[in-house]
Amino acid sequence: MLQVGKKVPNFELEVYYPATKSFGKVSLEDYMKERRWVILFFYPADFTFVCPTELADLAEYYDELVKLGAEVISVSTDTKYTHLAWQTTEKLLERVRYPMGADPTGKVSRLFGVYDEDTGLALRGTFIINPEGLLVGSEINYYNVGRNAQELVRKMKANVYLMSHPDEACPAKWEEGERTLKPSAELVGRVYEALKV
Structure with missing residues (x-):
C-alpha cells in the first residue's frame, strides 16, 4: 500500500466523461506533465445507496477543486459502461462532470490499498496527489460511512497553500x-x- 509522502507510481484508468457522454483514458503521468493535482475518490459500486450521495456532494465542489488546480476522478470496480448507465439514470448524479474511472480488475484499487478481496469492491478511499506525484492525503472509510466533500476542499486548500509555504x-x-x-x-x-x- 502507498504511504503518504511517497511518490505514486504511474497508473492508467479507462474513464467515462459525463460532461461529454464519452469514453477515454487517463494516466497519472499525463496529469503530472500538466502540473495538476489529482484527487482519486474510490467508492464501492454503482447503483448502490451511499455512493450516489457522495458523488453528488463531490459534484457540488468540483468547480472549486478545479480552480485549485486539481482533477477529480471517482473510481470504482465497475466498467465505464456501467458508469454511463448509472450517471444517466440516477438523478443525484445529474451534476457530475468529473471523470468516472473504471477499475474492473482492481489493479488501481489494490495500488491504493482500498481493494476488498472478499467482495471485489473498493472501500471509500480519498487520495490527494500533488503535482510532483507525491501522495499528500489519504483517507479510507468502511462501506457504510459517507464522506464530506467540503472537508476535502479544506484539505486541498491547505495542501495547495503548504506547497508554496513548505x-x-x-x-x-x-x-x-x-x-x-x-x-x-x-x-x-x-x-x-x-x-x-
Missing part, C-alpha cells in the same frame, strides 16, 4: 486566510500563544 503547517480546522504555524524551538509548548497573537 516551512509552515496548518492547524486543525484551518481555513484559507487563517493563521498558520511555523514549527521552531520557540513554538514548542507555545502553540496556544502563537494562534492567539
Whole structure:
C-alpha cells in the first residue's frame, strides 16, 4: 500500500466523461506533465445507496477543486459502461462532470490499498496527489460511512497553500486566510500563544 509522502507510481484508468457522454483514458503521468493535482475518490459500486450521495456532494465542489488546480476522478470496480448507465439514470448524479474511472480488475484499487478481496469492491478511499506525484492525503472509510466533500476542499486548500509555504503547517480546522504555524524551538509548548497573537 502507498504511504503518504511517497511518490505514486504511474497508473492508467479507462474513464467515462459525463460532461461529454464519452469514453477515454487517463494516466497519472499525463496529469503530472500538466502540473495538476489529482484527487482519486474510490467508492464501492454503482447503483448502490451511499455512493450516489457522495458523488453528488463531490459534484457540488468540483468547480472549486478545479480552480485549485486539481482533477477529480471517482473510481470504482465497475466498467465505464456501467458508469454511463448509472450517471444517466440516477438523478443525484445529474451534476457530475468529473471523470468516472473504471477499475474492473482492481489493479488501481489494490495500488491504493482500498481493494476488498472478499467482495471485489473498493472501500471509500480519498487520495490527494500533488503535482510532483507525491501522495499528500489519504483517507479510507468502511462501506457504510459517507464522506464530506467540503472537508476535502479544506484539505486541498491547505495542501495547495503548504506547497508554496513548505516551512509552515496548518492547524486543525484551518481555513484559507487563517493563521498558520511555523514549527521552531520557540513554538514548542507555545502553540496556544502563537494562534492567539
